[in-house]
Every structure is written in structure tokens, then in C-alpha cells.
Amino acid sequence: MAQSPPTWVRKRACPTDNDEGQCIADAEVLTHHTKERGQFISAPRPEIPGECDVSLMRGALTTYEASKQRNGGNPPAAADVAKAGIRYTTAGDLRQAGFGVIHTPGLKGEGYGHVSAVWPAANPLDEHECEWPAPVQEAFRTCFTEQEG
Amino acid sequence: MNLDTLVRIGQPPWQPTPAAYDVDVWDKYDFPLCGTFRLGDDLVIFDLITTAGSRSLWAYVPVPADDQAAVETASFDTEHEFCAFLEDCFSGRDAVFAAAEDFKISSKSDGIPISSGRHALLEAGTRWYVQRQAALTGFPVPAVILVEGADDAALLEAAQGALASAPA
Numbered sequence: 416m417a418q419s420p421p422t423w424v425r426k427r428a429c430p431t432d433n434d435e436g437q438c439i440a441d442a443e444v445l446t447h448h449t450k451e452r453g454q455f456i457s458a459p460r461p462e463i464p465g466e467c468d469v470s471l472m473r474g475a476l477t478t479y480e481a482s483k484q485r486n487g488g489n490p491p492a493a494a495d496v497a498k499a500g501i502r503y504t505t506a507g508d509l510r511q512a513g514f515g516v517i518h519t520p521g522l523k524g525e526g527y528g529h530v531s532a533v534w535p536a537a538n539p540l541d542e543h544e545c546e547w548p549a550p551v552q553e554a555f556r557t558c559f560t561e562q563e564g
Numbered sequence: 565m566n567l568d569t570l571v572r573i574g575q576p577p578w579q580p581t582p583a584a585y586d587v588d589v590w591d592k593y594d595f596p597l598c599g600t601f602r603l604g605d606d607l608v609i610f611d612l613i614t615t616a617g618s619r620s621l622w623a624y625v626p627v628p629a630d631d632q633a634a635v636e637t638a639s640f641d642t643e644h645e646f647c648a649f650l651e652d653c654f655s656g657r658d659a660v661f662a663a664a665e666d667f668k669i670s671s672k673s674d675g676i677p678i679s680s681g682r683h684a685l686l687e688a689g690t691r692w693y694v695q696r697q698a699a700l701t702g703f704p705v706p707a708v709i710l711v712e713g714a715d716d717a718a719l720l721e722a723a724q725g726a727l728a729s730a731p732a
Contacts, residue, residue: 423589448593456594463595470593485593488643490717492616492724522590524642529593 424468424531425540429518431525433540438518439473441507445516445530446472447559448481452500457555458547467545469555473518473528475503484528502559506530512554515539565606565626567675571662575669577622578610580662588636590646595667598650600627600635607632609653613661613689614720616727620667623689624660625653625678655680661689663727671696683716690723697726 431438439445447469449455459466472484482491482499491499506516515536520527533543534551547555571580578596579587581603589599598611606626613621627635635653640646658675673692678684691709698705706725708718 427589472593485597486615487591487597487612488647489614489720492614492721492728494728495616498617521592522638522640523646524640527591527643529591 422467422541422543423465424517424519424533424543427519427521428531428540429520429525432517432519435540439506439516439530441505441510443473443506444475445504445506445509446474446476446481447502447504448472448476448478448485449500450485450495450498452498455500455502455556455559458552459545461546465545467543468517468519468531468533471504471516471530471532473530476501504558504560508558508560509555510536512558513551514555514558515543565603567626567658567660570603570608570624570626570660571669571672573669573672576667577612577620577662577664577669580610580622580624580669584608605629607635609635609650611650611654611685613686614723614727616724618666619727619730620664621689621693621723621727622662622664622669623654623685624662625657627653651682651685654678654685659685659688661692663693663730681713683719686716686719686723687714690719690726694722694726697730701731703729 429438456469472481478499478501479496481501482496509516509532513536515533517531517539519529519531533539534547575581584601584603586602589596591597600607600609608624608626611623613623657678659678660675661673662669663671676688676692678688694709706722708714708722
């Protein structure tokens with residue numbers, strides 16, 4: 416039987432997470448950025464083929480810092496920063512709600528802070544659902560207790 | 565390879581032609597920001613230059629056959645090393661630029677030579693897009709894009725300004 420190709424999360428996880436360790440401690444704050452304030456993604460989007468995780472960023476970033484990271488590391492347009500929103504959670508809150516939290520820096524090295532939230536958490540590197548039921552989406556939303564902008 | 569086949573209007577920037585396959589995302593946030601795809605036997609790198617509102621500017625370059633294995637297995641310890649590698653992939657080669665609206669490609673360039681200077685990709689991409697918009701709208705071309713070796717922040721601002729002000 417043909418073997419399935421690795422998931423993006425498996426392929427782009429940091430070495431620690433890839434070796435079944437836990438790179439991101441429970442207490443670590445994570446930032447969720449949206450281009451349109453108040454309109455956060457709370458599940459993978461069916462219209463994006465192959466999307467099975469939700470992107471987050473390590474640390475408590477400002478709106479400017481988060482906007483810069485999603486602009487490929489380049490300074491964002493001032494109008495984009497003004498329209499953007501951020502909210503915070505911790506890795507522990509997400510894990511307690513049943514989500515896997517994996518550091519996925521891609522090719523940018525371990526210092527780069529892209530994080531993938533996946534569901535369910537049982538085998539977060541290799542098995543995750545791309546369609547999150549409504550209660551799962553609600554559970555994801557309620558992990559974020561602080562919102563700025 | 566024929567650069568005219570790299571990008572098609574209406575496609576997502578990370579899969580810029582229906583014939584693209586094996587999309588390998590190197591970096592993302594909500595959407596792929598850079599990576600590679602296959603087109604026939606060719607390997608092509610895509611890279612986001614910048615966004616402004618719902619618009620974005622992208623660059624594409626085919627990888628020479630002899631370099632494909634090295635590109636496909638590349639790994640980096642730092643973001644700085646990664647960016648230097650990416651810059652090197654475009655340096656001295658012909659790239660194609662594309663602008664997208666809501667992550668659908670709305671315009672594209674012919675092949676444009678990229679010099680080996682720092683920020684050469686940003687400079688070439690900005691110059692293409694700003695001059696295209698100026699030709700379409702009659703808006704004056706910002707002086708910064710006519711200066712060789714212009715400051716990268718000023719170039720980025722010019723690109724973002726042109727993206728934001730382009731007619732719908």
C-alpha cells in the first residue's frame with residue numbers, strides 16, 4: 416500500500432516537536448493575528464485546499480510585530496496595521512481544550528515563531544482533521560481571552 | 565523554461581498555473597508566503613514580496629536543473645540564512661512578477677532580469693508594478709523607484725502604495 420506523504424505540520428515542524436518532544440511550553444503565550452480586526456479564523460478553511468491547521472505566532476506580539484511576520488518579515492503597510500487585530504492565548508489553554516500545538520517554523524530556522532494549532536491532539540504531527548465541527552471551533556475561540564485592536 | 569507559462573491570471577499565487585503540482589510551502593501564515601512548486605520537470609520558487617490590503621505582489625523564478633536537489637533539501641538555522649538563500653536563488657536570473665487581489669493573480673510581468681545587489685528582487689518587483697500602474701492610471705511614478713540602489717524601506721512603501729491605490 417502506498418504511504419501517504421507527510422503532512423505539512425510533520426514536514427515543517429521543528430526538530431524537537433518532530434522527535435515527539437514538546438517545543439512550546441504550556442505557559443507560553445501565543446498570538447493570533449487577523450488582517451480584519453474582529454474577524455479571526457477559528458478553524459481551517461475548506462476553501463483553502465489542504466489547509467488543516469490554524470496559524471498562530473509564538474510570544475505576545477504587538478499588532479505591528481504580528482503584521483510584519485505575516486508580510487514575510489517585511490515592514491507592513493501602515494493601513495494594514497491599523498486594520499489588523501490580534502488576540503492571545505497560551506499553548507496550555509489550547510492543549511487543555513483538545514488542540515495540538517506544534518512549532519512549525521518551516522525553513523526559517525528554530526528561532527522563527529510560526530505555530531500550528533491542529534485538532535484533534537492525539538497524533539498532532541500526522542493525523543488532524545481539516546474540518547472542525549462547530550463545538551471545536553467554539554472551543555478554539557474561547558481559548559483566546561484577550562483581544563487588542 | 566518558457567517563463568510565459570509560469571503564471572496565469574485568476575490562479576492562487578502559490579499555485580500560479582493549473583499545471584503546477586507538488587506545492588511545498590516553506591513559510592506561511594494563513595496562506596503560503598514562499599515555497600516551491602513543480603511544473604513539468606521544472607522546479608519553481610515563489611515568494612511574497614509584500615501585501616497591501618487585499619492585494620499582494622509575488623515573484624517566481626525557475627531553479628536550474630543542477631540546483632534542484634540542493635533547493636529541495638535546503639535547511640537553515642536562522643531566518644537570516646534563509647533570506648540570504650532566497651535572495652541568492654533570484655540573483656542573476658530572470659524572474660516573473662505577479663500581482664494578486666484576494667489571492668487571485670490579476671496581472672503578471674514578462675521575464676525580468678534580477679541583479680545581484682541587495683534588495684534587487686524588491687527593487688525589480690516594485691519597479692515593474694509601479695510603472696505598470698503609472699502607465700494604466702496616469703499617476704506619476706515615485707522618484708524612489710528610478711534610483712539605483714534605493715533604500716529598501718522606501719521601495720517597499722512605493723510598492724505598498726501602488727498596490728493600495730490601484731483601481732479595482
